[in-house]
Amino acid sequence: MRLEYFQMVDRIAALDPEARTVLAECSVPDASPVFEGHFPGHPLLPGALMIETIAQTGGWLVLATLRFRRMPFLAQVKEAKMRAFVVPGQTLQTEARLLHDGSGYAVVAGSISSAGRKVADAEITYRVVPFPNETLRAQMLETARRVAVPEAFLNG
Amino acid sequence: MSSTFETVAGIISETCDIPREKITPESHAINDLGIDSLDFLDVAFAIDKAFGIKMPLEQWTQEVNEGKVSTDEYFVLGNLCANIDKLVAAKAA
Numbered sequence: 001m002r003l004e005y006f007q008m009v010d011r012i013a014a015l016d017p018e019a020r021t022v023l024a025e026c027s028v029p030d031a032s033p034v035f036e037g038h039f040p041g042h043p044l045l046p047g048a049l050m051i052e053t054i055a056q057t058g059g060w061l062v063l064a065t066l067r068f069r070r071m072p073f074l075a076q077v078k079e080a081k082m083r084a085f086v087v088p089g090q091t092l093q094t095e096a097r098l099l100h101d102g103s104g105y106a107v108v109a110g111s112i113s114s115a116g117r118k119v120a121d122a123e124i125t126y127r128v129v130p131f132p133n134e135t136l137r138a139q140m141l142e143t144a145r146r147v148a149v150p151e152a153f154l155n156g
Numbered sequence: 157m158s159s160t161f162e163t164v165a166g167i168i169s170e171t172c173d174i175p176r177e178k179i180t181p182e183s184h185a186i187n188d189l190g191i192d193s194l195d196f197l198d199v200a201f202a203i204d205k206a207f208g209i210k211m212p213l214e215q216w217t218q219e220v221n222e223g224k225v226s227t228d229e230y231f232v233l234g235n236l237c238a239n240i241d242k243l244v245a246a247k248a249a
Contacts (some may be wrong), residue, residue: 075194102204103213105197125197 001026001053003034003045008053009094012148015064020098022061024147026053026112028090035088045086050112050120051077058096058108058124060144064153065101068141072106072126080122090114096124104128160207160237160244167202168233171195181234186227209243 001008014023028045035043055074062072086092096110106128111121131137141154161181168185169176172195185191191199200211216230229235 075197100201100204101210102197102200103210103215104217105200105213107201125201127197 001028003029003032003049006052006056007143008049008056009060009147012060012150013093015061015150015153017061017065017098017153020061020065022057022064022096024057024060024094026092026094028086028088028092030088032088043088045088045090047080047082047120050082050086051080051122051124053092053094053112054096054110054120054122055124055126057094058098058110059126060147060149061096061098061108062101062106062126062128063140063144064149065098065106066128068137068144068154069130070128071131071136071140072128074124075105075127076125078123078125080120082120084114084117084119086112086114086119092119099123102128160240161233163206164203164233164237164240167206168199171198171202179233181232181237183233184228185231185233185236187231203240207240207244209240209247211240211243 001010008026009024010027011025012022013025034046038044038046059072092112092114094110094112096108099107099109104127106126107123109123112119144154165176165179168174168179168189172189172191174189179189183189185196200213204210219225220227230239
């Protein structure tokens with residue numbers, strides 16, 4: 001994770017658009033400017049970034065399902081629960097399941113676990129729209145390769 | 157259509173916190189009920205789930221934007237329910 005760049009997902013460990021599931025690995029950095037403010041002397045991964053992590057993980061699933069023809073943008077967060085503190089150096093597994101692939105929107109349910117214990121979960125709704133420009137699409141494809149989204153799901 | 161309307165009205169009432177008695181087949185979802193686009197996503201999700209369909213919202217939006225139909229065709233609830241019935245029938249066929 002590079003929190004200050006909003007890079008929440010380190011690696012896609014498993015992705016199956018047919019089964020509508022994704023699993024991602026995310027390592028919380030030992031140090032980040034984020035921790036200087038949240039909180040001084042007691043660094044914690046902000047809950048907002050846990051939600052972002054779930055949203056990005058589910059976002060990779062939506063992108064793969066649509067073979068990167070459209071871009072999901074966060075539209076709604078429901079039932080978000082931060083169940084435990086997450087601290088620097090912690091390893092996280094984030095999973096998401098596509099609940100519905102609607103027309104112009106998608107809904108996923110996702111959760112974050114650490115050492116087998118659920119630390120956060122939420123239901124995420126995305127607006128799914130054509131890429132606003134080729135620059136963003138190219139960047140998303142580059143990032144997809146960095147986090148190991150299988151090549152088979154990048155085009156089609 | 158009547159049972160479709162009852163289901164849709166119930167969904168709108170619950171999702172958008174609108175008193176059920178204010179929702180009629182003549183109600184326009186945006187102009188009369190004040191449902192915004194984000195709330196409509198919730199409504200669409202609930203309708204898709206309830207009827208096992210995928211409402212072609214993007215196609216409908218395009219038709220409205222191109223001036224082929226007025227918003228009444230898809231946002232007046234009686235018309236919306238008729239369109240849902242068509243989608244359900246098409247799925248069953």
